[in-house]
Amino acid sequence: MLISDLFKTASKGVTVNKSRSLLTMLGIIIGVGAVVLMTGIGKSMEGVILGQISIIGPDTMVIMPGSQGPEGGPASVKSSFDALKISDVTALKKLKTIDKIAPIIFVSGEAVYGRERAAPQITGAPPEYFGNHVLEATQGRLTDQSDEDSARNVVILGSDTANDLFFTENPIGKRIEVANRKFTVVGVLKPVGTQFFQNFDERIIMPFSTAKNIMGRNYVDMITFQRIDDFDVAKSDVEALLRQRHGINVPEDGSTDNDDFLVRTSAQAQDILGSVSLGLTIFITMVAGISLFVGGIGIMNIMLVVVSERTHEIGLRKAIGAKRMDILVQFLVEAVLLTIIGGVIGIICGIGFSFLIALITQKFLSVYSFAISYPSIGVALLMAVATGLIFGMYPANQASKLSPIEALRYE
Amino acid sequence: MFDIDLIIKRGEFVSIMGPSGSGKSTLMHIIGFLDHFTSGKFLFQGKATKEMDDDTLAQIRATRVSFVFQAFNLLPRTSVAQNVMLPLLYHPTIQVSERVERVKKAIKAVGLSDRADFLSNQLSGGQKQRVAIARALVTEPDIIFADEPTGNLDSKSGIQVMQALQKLHEKGHTIILVTHEQYTAEHADRIIKLYDGKITSDTTKFKTRKATAKEFLK
Numbered sequence: 001m002l003i004s005d006l007f008k009t010a011s012k013g014v015t016v017n018k019s020r021s022l023l024t025m026l027g028i029i030i031g032v033g034a035v036v037l038m039t040g041i042g043k044s045m046e047g048v049i050l051g052q053i054s055i056i057g058p059d060t061m062v063i064m065p066g067s068q069g070p071e072g073g074p075a076s077v078k079s080s081f082d083a084l085k086i087s088d089v090t091a092l093k094k095l096k097t098i099d100k101i102a103p104i105i106f107v108s109g110e111a112v113y114g115r116e117r118a119a120p121q122i123t124g125a126p127p128e129y130f131g132n133h134v135l136e137a138t139q140g141r142l143t144d145q146s147d148e149d150s151a152r153n154v155v156i157l158g159s160d161t162a163n164d165l166f167f168t169e170n171p172i173g174k175r176i177e178v179a180n181r182k183f184t185v186v187g188v189l190k191p192v193g194t195q196f197f198q199n200f201d202e203r204i205i206m207p208f209s210t211a212k213n214i215m216g217r218n219y220v221d222m223i224t225f226q227r228i229d230d231f232d233v234a235k236s237d238v239e240a241l242l243r244q245r246h247g248i249n250v251p252e253d254g255s256t257d258n259d260d261f262l263v264r265t266s267a268q269a270q271d272i273l274g275s276v277s278l279g280l281t282i283f284i285t286m287v288a289g290i291s292l293f294v295g296g297i298g299i300m301n302i303m304l305v306v307v308s309e310r311t312h313e314i315g316l317r318k319a320i321g322a323k324r325m326d327i328l329v330q331f332l333v334e335a336v337l338l339t340i341i342g343g344v345i346g347i348i349c350g351i352g353f354s355f356l357i358a359l360i361t362q363k364f365l366s367v368y369s370f371a372i373s374y375p376s377i378g379v380a381l382l383m384a385v386a387t388g389l390i391f392g393m394y395p396a397n398q399a400s401k402l403s404p405i406e407a408l409r410y411e
Numbered sequence: 412m413f414d415i416d417l418i419i420k421r422g423e424f425v426s427i428m429g430p431s432g433s434g435k436s437t438l439m440h441i442i443g444f445l446d447h448f449t450s451g452k453f454l455f456q457g458k459a460t461k462e463m464d465d466d467t468l469a470q471i472r473a474t475r476v477s478f479v480f481q482a483f484n485l486l487p488r489t490s491v492a493q494n495v496m497l498p499l500l501y502h503p504t505i506q507v508s509e510r511v512e513r514v515k516k517a518i519k520a521v522g523l524s525d526r527a528d529f530l531s532n533q534l535s536g537g538q539k540q541r542v543a544i545a546r547a548l549v550t551e552p553d554i555i556f557a558d559e560p561t562g563n564l565d566s567k568s569g570i571q572v573m574q575a576l577q578k579l580h581e582k583g584h585t586i587i588l589v590t591h592e593q594y595t596a597e598h599a600d601r602i603i604k605l606y607d608g609k610i611t612s613d614t615t616k617f618k619t620r621k622a623t624a625k626e627f628l629k
Contacts, residue, residue: 001500001501002500002507005500009500012489016488312484313486315484316480316484316486316497317497317501318469318472319445319472319478319484320472320473320477320478320497320498320501320546321469321470321472321473321474321498321501321502322469322473322501323465323466323469323470323501324465324466324469325466326501403446404445405440405445405446408480408484
């Protein structure tokens with residue numbers, strides 16, 4: 001039998017009862033659709049998280065107060081914890097494996113310009129901070145060392161904050177009130193967007209020394225710095241110094257349970273991302289596997305019904321010269337065709353839904369973008385075809401084994 | 412069935428007659444390469460068929476013989492032309508380019524040219540059986556087996572079907588007809604009667620004689 005005849009015959013078998021074929025395909029549609037949808041969402045989320053990492057420079061590391069907690073357990077960050085002293089910062093500056101040390105103090109209060117009010121996150125940070133995070137000014141300038149040294153009352157506005165307070169007016173040189181003190185606006189930051197549901201464009205940055213004076217504290221909320229040497233060397237140097245200064249003993253098993261600070265790198269974030277996406281992939285594969293298995297059983301079930309419904313036809317085909325293999329291949333192609341059509345419908349649905357989800361999510365998370373994972377589409381389609389082959393084999397074999405006489409006599 | 416001794420020559424029109432349960436269909440299935448037999452010999456064009464595997468038998472069914480069934484066995488919701496074309500899909504030597512021409516010729520031979528695009532379920536019983544005959548002759552087989560071809564038809568349609576078979580015989584096809592109706596059987600040159608699995612008579616037109624192979628060969 002020619003391949004073209006085979007496909008014509010099989011497609012007739014599929015189209016003759018369209019609604020039943022569609023119901024038969026449902027398991028495959030859901031399985032393949034789920035894979036395409038979930039991998040698409042996974043890829044979009046990866047983009048969001050990678051975007052988050054990219055605004056932290058690739059060599060930037062962060063020290064936060066808090067403890068690691070038990071191994072494998074969740075890390076806890078205690079933000080108002082006073083573990084990181086200003087004297088620690090001075091000591092860190094002496095380390096040779098790190099530089100660009102930027103202590104950060106968050107200032108509470110709001111910003112007022114005329115009748116406009118805004119509640120941005122007010123951050124006190126030295127000029128090194130702008131290099132550690134990838135921040136640039138679109139108007140005016142960033143704060144510099146002389147602002148820092150003289151603890152000047154100058155601020156840089158995040159793009160949203162600038163918009164909230166000044167709308168179309170040029171903010172540079174204007175006097176605003178921040179945390180009940182008068183400040184001069186010297187610059188506006190380039191927008192970086194929303195990251196992790198936190199709008200980084202809604203903030204005000206002032207010199208660290210100014211913030212320290214306002215808050216009157218001898219500890220900081222966070223320290224960012226850049227590694228010079230290897231991440232591991234820089235990390236262990238920082239940890240050793242802080243443990244020594246804080247009088248922390250490391251237990252013999254090397255656990256970090258006693259630490260009152262955490263050192264994080266962007267590489268670590270990428271590792272976490274990697275393990276999250278691996279977990280997601282395994283999860284999706286299992287969901288798809290179960291769905292395709294159930295879909296496959298549905299296909300086997302219907303194909304067995306089809307074989308028994310078309311026993312007469314099989315008998316006739318055999319009587320006019322069809323060989324066993326002709327019948328086997330005919331029913332196998334029909335089963336595979338069902339799964340391919342189901343797979344294609346699943347792919348279209350999966351892409352459609354991830355597009356819809358992207359449209360909705362973008363309203364809350366502007367950096368979320370629509371993405372499709374092309375390899376997963378290929379894999380899902382292959383899995384669907386394999387399902388058709390595996391679950392179509394038994395009914396097709398049953399059909400091919402029928403004796404022509406018995407098949408013709410079948411009522 | 413037992414004690415069957417039978418020779419059918421090329422170009423004959425033979426009726427196999429008998430009441431139901433006499434074994435006439437079983438005999439047709441065996442000599443039509445559709446069924447296996449337990450003992451004895453069946454030679455086709457001088458070759459023993461007992462040792463042939465299923466694929467070889469399928470090949471013979473595709474190229475040398477064809478069938479007309481009582482229940483027509485047309486594919487439902489499929490056009491006349493496609494039904495007639497069906498055996499060509501399994502024919503190993505007929506080219507794709509020849510198909511349409513052969514189908515047209517076969518449909519014309521049974522007088523259904525104006526119905527070629529009709530679906531099989533839109534036809535009357537007699538028309539269906541003529542489609543089945545067109546399907547049987549489209550591969551130009553040596554032998555056409557007809558199993559009670561008029562059994563499901565009114566007498567007028569039955570006459571048309573028998574005339575069609577008669578014409579094929581005149582063109583040189585060997586026709587083997589299984590029937591329990593004397594009238595239908597009378598179309599044949601030779602009538603073989605079966606009862607309880609045995610041949611009780613073998614009559615050639617105008618002349619009755621005992622059917623043994625030896626005598627037949629004389």
